Amino acid sequence: MxxxxxxxxxxxxxxxxxxxxxxxxxxxxxxxxxxxxxxxxxxxxxxxxxxxxxxxxxxxxxxxxxxxxxxxxxxxxxQAGLYPESRLWEVLTLEATADGILDSAIGIVYEKRFRPENMQSEDWMEAQWAKIERSLDALGKMWMSHLSGPLDMGQVAVGCALGYLDFRHDARQWRKGRGALDDWFAAFAQRPSMKATAPTD
Missing domain, CATH: 3.40.30.10 (Glutaredoxin)
Known part of the structure; x- marks a missing residue:
């Protein structure tokens, strides 16, 4: 393949x-x-x-x-078991949340990179960031027990989304006020699979 x-x-x-x-x-x-x-x-x-x-x-x-x-x-x-049947809908929802974070984060990057400066919309970019903020808050309030459980694709997706925020939007300081999520990601980012796939330009 x-x-x-x-x-x-x-x-x-x-x-x-x-x-x-x-x-x-x-x-x-x-x-x-x-x-x-x-x-x-x-x-x-x-x-x-x-x-x-x-x-x-x-x-x-x-x-x-x-x-x-x-x-x-x-x-x-x-047959890796990263979509376990016993919690499949939770895994898929977490993955969808993480991908939604990425959709908004990449949208902001594209707005700045591919649209002429005089056509860029600050209001639109802030609206995209507001979606990210709400999603991060939801992760911290409702999903920490799942994120701390056995490895599944929901965790992988969230880890990759947070890594992208560090990569392209570090100035936004997503960690502020989100200590539990920050701590989880600090530990998750140490997995060999995460280290081996760190993004580069």
């Missing part, structure tokens, strides 16, 4: 962490690409008509895409 990837993408990082945790390193080869929303790389467009990464090229079928789809596929392939 081949993973179309980028070292800066937090969605790709979710898949890469799962590959590490599931012991699939010998079965998945990474194909790093340079692609942007304004200039989609040909390899990306061929694998995913939406022009987004990650995409997973399989030997036995068409490429699959969207990090949640790829993670479910690889988890089932490896």
């Amino acid at each position: 081949k993973l179309i990837s980028s070292p800066a993408s937090p969605y790709v990082r979710k898949v890469r962490v799962l590959i590490h945790e599931a012991g699939l390193g010998d079965e998945v080869t990474e194909l790093p690409v340079k692609t942007t929303p304004m200039d989609t790389a040909a390899d990306v467009a061929a694998a995913n008509p939406l022009g987004k990464i990650p995409a997973l090229i399989r030997d036995e079928g068409p490429a699959i895409y969207d990090s949640r789809v790829i993670c479910r596929y690889l988890d089932a392939h490896a």
Whole structure:
């Protein structure tokens, strides 16, 4: 299998962490690409008509895409148990929350990077950050016991989302007033899979 990837993408990082945790390193080869929303790389467009990464090229079928789809596929392939049936809906909700954080965080980056300065909307960017703030507060208030439990994909997704906030939005200081979440992430970030997949430009 081949993973179309980028070292800066937090969605790709979710898949890469799962590959590490599931012991699939010998079965998945990474194909790093340079692609942007304004200039989609040909390899990306061929694998995913939406022009987004990650995409997973399989030997036995068409490429699959969207990090949640790829993670479910690889988890089932490896029987890694990162989507346990006993708490599946909680895991999926946590993963959706983390991906929502990423959607807003990346939206802010794209607004600054790809729109002319005179067309950028500060109000829109602040509205995106407000979504992130609400999600972080919800994690701290409702999900700490789950985050502190046995490893699952919800935890991986949250860890990758918080790592991206550090990577691209450190000045926003997401940790302020969120000591429990900060402590959890400090410990989770020490996992070998997280260290091995730290984002780079």
